Amino acid sequence: MSDQILTIVSWLFLGLGSFFYLVGAFGLFRMPDVFTRMHAVSVSDTLGVGFLITGMAIETGWSLNTARLIIILAIMLYSGPIATHALAQAALHAGVKPKLADNRLKKSRRISATREIAGSSNIQAKSSAPTKSRSRTARKSSSATRGKGRGQSSKR
Amino acid sequence: MEGLTEGLFMYMVAAIAILVALGLAVFRALAGPTVFDRALAANAVGTGAIMLLAIVGFLTGRPEFLDIGILYALLNIIATLAVLKFFRYGDLGHAGEEPKD
Amino acid sequence: MAALQELVNHYNHWIAVFLMVAGLYVVVARGNMVKKLVGLSLFQTSVYLIYLTPGKIIGGTAPILSDEFTVYSNPLPHVLILTAIVVGIATIALGLALVVRINEAFGSIEEDEIFEKDVEA
Amino acid sequence: MVLLTLMAIVTIGVVRLRNLFAVVILGGIYSFLMASVMIMLDAVDVAMTEASVGAGISTVLMLGTLYLTKMEETRPAHTPLLPLFVAVVTAGGLIYGTIDLPPFGDAAGIIHQHVAPHYLQNSIVETSVPNVVTSVLASYRGFDTLGETVVIFTAGIAVLLLLKGRRPASEPDSNAAKARSRRRRPKA
Numbered sequence: 001m002s003d004q005i006l007t008i009v010s011w012l013f014l015g016l017g018s019f020f021y022l023v024g025a026f027g028l029f030r031m032p033d034v035f036t037r038m039h040a041v042s043v044s045d046t047l048g049v050g051f052l053i054t055g056m057a058i059e060t061g062w063s064l065n066t067a068r069l070i071i072i073l074a075i076m077l078y079s080g081p082i083a084t085h086a087l088a089q090a091a092l093h094a095g096v097k098p099k100l101a102d103n104r105l106k107k108s109r110r111i112s113a114t115r116e117i118a119g120s121s122n123i124q125a126k127s128s129a130p131t132k133s134r135s136r137t138a139r140k141s142s143s144a145t146r147g148k149g150r151g152q153s154s155k156r
Numbered sequence: 157m158e159g160l161t162e163g164l165f166m167y168m169v170a171a172i173a174i175l176v177a178l179g180l181a182v183f184r185a186l187a188g189p190t191v192f193d194r195a196l197a198a199n200a201v202g203t204g205a206i207m208l209l210a211i212v213g214f215l216t217g218r219p220e221f222l223d224i225g226i227l228y229a230l231l232n233i234i235a236t237l238a239v240l241k242f243f244r245y246g247d248l249g250h251a252g253e254e255p256k257d
Numbered sequence: 258m259a260a261l262q263e264l265v266n267h268y269n270h271w272i273a274v275f276l277m278v279a280g281l282y283v284v285v286a287r288g289n290m291v292k293k294l295v296g297l298s299l300f301q302t303s304v305y306l307i308y309l310t311p312g313k314i315i316g317g318t319a320p321i322l323s324d325e326f327t328v329y330s331n332p333l334p335h336v337l338i339l340t341a342i343v344v345g346i347a348t349i350a351l352g353l354a355l356v357v358r359i360n361e362a363f364g365s366i367e368e369d370e371i372f373e374k375d376v377e378a
Numbered sequence: 379m380v381l382l383t384l385m386a387i388v389t390i391g392v393v394r395l396r397n398l399f400a401v402v403i404l405g406g407i408y409s410f411l412m413a414s415v416m417i418m419l420d421a422v423d424v425a426m427t428e429a430s431v432g433a434g435i436s437t438v439l440m441l442g443t444l445y446l447t448k449m450e451e452t453r454p455a456h457t458p459l460l461p462l463f464v465a466v467v468t469a470g471g472l473i474y475g476t477i478d479l480p481p482f483g484d485a486a487g488i489i490h491q492h493v494a495p496h497y498l499q500n501s502i503v504e505t506s507v508p509n510v511v512t513s514v515l516a517s518y519r520g521f522d523t524l525g526e527t528v529v530i531f532t533a534g535i536a537v538l539l540l541l542k543g544r545r546p547a548s549e550p551d552s553n554a555a556k557a558r559s560r561r562r563r564p565k566a
Contacts, residue, residue, distance in 0.1 A: 014166040018173035021207070025177030028184050028200055034192045037184070041200050044177065052170060052207055056214055068222035072206065072229055079233035083199055086240040091192040094243060178411075182384050185407050194403045198410075202433070205410045209417055217325075218318055221417070224426050228413075231434045235406055242441050266481035271473060272386055278469040279389045286461035291398055291443060295405055298436065299389060302412055305428070309419045314490065315483030319420040320510040322502050328485070330420035331494040332510040338424050339515060340526045346431045347533035353443040354537040360447040 010058040017051030024048055034091050035098045038084050045080040049073065164215060171211045178204040195239050202232030269310040276303035288368035290356045294349055301345045308334045308341075385411045397450060402440045409433040423511045 020043055027040020053073045057066045178201060185197035206228045213219040276299055283296025312331035320332035356366055363371045388408045395401050409432030416425035480487040497510055497518065507513040515523055 011166045014170050018170045021170075021177050022173050025180040025200070028197065029180040034190060034196065037193065037196055041196060044200070045203060049203065049207060053210070055166070055170075056210060056219075059214070060219065065219045065222060068219075068226065069210070072210070072222065072225050075226065075229040075233075076203065076206070079229065083233055083236040083240075086237055087192055087196060087199075090240040090243045091190070094192070096190055096192060179384060182388060182407065182411075185404060186387065191397070191399050191403070194400055198403050198407050201407045201410050205414045205429075208414055212417060216318060218323075220321070221319070221422050224417075224422060224429075227426060228410075228429055231429055235433055235437050238438050238441060239403060239406075242445065267476050267479065269482055270476035270479055272383075274469055274472040274476065275386055276389055277472065278465045279393050281468060282458075282461055282465040283393055285464060286458035289398070291440065291447065292401065295392060295401055295440070298405070298432075299392065299408075302408070302428075302432070305412070305424070306415070309416060309421050309424065310482060311480060311487055311489045312421070313419045313483055314485045317420060317485070319422045320498065321422075322498075322508045322510060329498055329510070331490055332497055332514055333489075333494050335421045335424050335511045336514045336519060336522075338421070339427055339511070340522060342424070342427050342431055343526055344529050346436055347530045349436055350439055351533045351536055351540075353439055354540040356443055357446045358540050366447050 006058055010055045013051050013055030013058060017048050017053075017055055019048075020044060020051060021048030033098060034096055035088065038087060042080065042084060045076065049076050167211055167215045171208065171215065174204050174208050174211060178208070191243065195236060195243075198239070199232060199236045202228060202235070206232070269306065273303045273306040273310070276300075276306065290359065290366045290368065291353075294352045294356070297352070298345065298349055301341070305338045305341065308338050385415065398444055398448075402437060402444065405440065406433045406437045409436075423509070 022044075024040050024042075024044020024047075027043060028037050031037040031040050050073060053069050057069045060066050060069070181197045181200040181204060185194050185201065188194045188197060206225045209225045209228065210219070210222055213221045280296045280298075280300030280303060283299065284293050287293060287296065312334040314328055314330050317328040317330045318326050320329045320335070322329075359371065360366050363374050365371055365374070385408060388404055388411065392401055392404050392408065395404065409428060412432065413425040413429040416422075416428060480489075497514055501510050501513040501518075502508065505513040505517045507517070
């Protein structure tokens with residue numbers, strides 16, 4: 001009986017993991033620029049991998065394989081943020097501008113509003129050509145919030 | 157797959173999901189307009205390879221090979237960091253961060 | 258149906274042939290030396306695939322002996338390919354070192370430009 | 379099969395792209411996919427080596443070379459019709475050759491009849507190593523492995539000799555060269 005419950009629970013975890021993994025991959029596929037794609041990949045890197053590995057660990061029971069799975073999970077949970085951080089830093093350093101980021105800035109409000117409409121109506125538009133920007137910090141913070149919002153809306 | 161009992165069904169689903177995800181990541185690696193897209197996709201492909209390895213290990217009934225998954229995970233982060241460090245500084249041996257052996 | 262059977266039987270071979278030809282094409286057609294080396298490694302990898310494919314037995318498992326299994330895939334190609342991979346990376350490393358030296362001597366890694374400069378010199 | 383198709387697609391990308399960075403990154407992806415295919419083909423040891431060598435070492439080596447040289451490939455001067463023709467003809471011949479090969483996964487293939495059964499049956503008795511690949515590599519074919527080590531040693535010396543006489547153009551240059559030769563050590 002408890003075996004059956006365990007099996008059902010592990011199935012649930014595996015299914016959820018597959019779902020989130022696919023969601024992350026679709027985000028990687030559809031998102032408009034590097035930073036939002038990064039956000040989407042983090043979904044599959046944490047939720048997807050976490051659920052899949054938990055499901056497998058439940059199925060295996062207590063054994064050496066569980067330890068291996070946990071080590072893999074730990075490595076991936078640590079390495080994912082590091083890699084993403086390095087990626088974002090390198091991209092910003094290289095002058096890749098986050099898309100739709102400048103509608104928080106007062107001076108270019110009107111232009112960016114039109115750009116946002118264009119961007120949201122055409123999600124799979126390729127990222128705009130990299131342009132140099134001086135005010136990086138403001139753009140970074142606003143891009144983070146926007147990226148999150150977009151990611152959640154696409155997840156539903 | 158002759159040994160496809162009910163217990164393995166969910167593994168099959170997960171394997172197919174991971175394969176689809178791999179395909180999407182490869183598409184992004186090919187189409188990605190900037191190099192960072194490609195690096196991100198490479199990272200995603202590495203993750204997919206690890207998960208596929210684990211799932212296939214369970215599918216074929218020999219999950220001992222998860223050790224290799226650990227190696228993949230470490231390699232993945234090293235490769236990604238090498239590429240990104242290269243872009244950030246234009247040099248792998250920058251600023252004394254090269255490991256002193 | 259027979260065509261499908263044929264596809265399943267030989268899909269690995271065909272992909273290996275495709276990879277091999279792609280590597281050959283890159284080596285022959287591209288003038289950039291780093292690209293040529295990438296093509297060379299593509300070619301090598303296709304050879305690995307060709308070697309490993311017949312070693313697999315459907316229903317078999319990896320050749321690590323255990324009491325639970327009786328059918329194992331053939332370990333011999335694995336050994337050969339292990340050697341081949343390591344020798345291959347030695348080749349690539351040597352080639353890359355040569356590319357670095359050539360770039361120093363000629364200031365270019367494109368084949369055509371190097372030929373031109375060689376004629377001039 | 380899906381993996382193999384993906385590999386073919388990545389290969390097309392490698393052939394077409396001219397940004398060498400992208401090519402190197404795609405090479406890493408290709409190596410990971412190849413390692414997954416090798417897992418499917420039950421070659422776990424080979425997969426491990428391929429992942430570490432293909433995705434790790436060769437990516438780093440290529441990046442080092444790119445730093446020391448150029449990053450962009452020039453547009454090919456002439457249309458590659460002749461190489462394309464050669465490639466297609468070669469492909470045709472090879473595919474004609476594959477028709478006679480034994481089908482995939484056939485346990486009655488010739489390769490499984492001769493030497494491998496001996497290794498599989500006797501290696502546990504003769505070497506008491508459960509991993510047959512290890513026992514063959516280190517015990518039955520130990521001289522092969524010795525020769526392989528000699529090859530790598532020679533390559534390492536050659537690389538050192540090639541890169542040693544470099545005139546230092548700038549400071550980070552020589553650093554990178556040192557890093558390259560240093561990184562080659564542990565593998566051998």
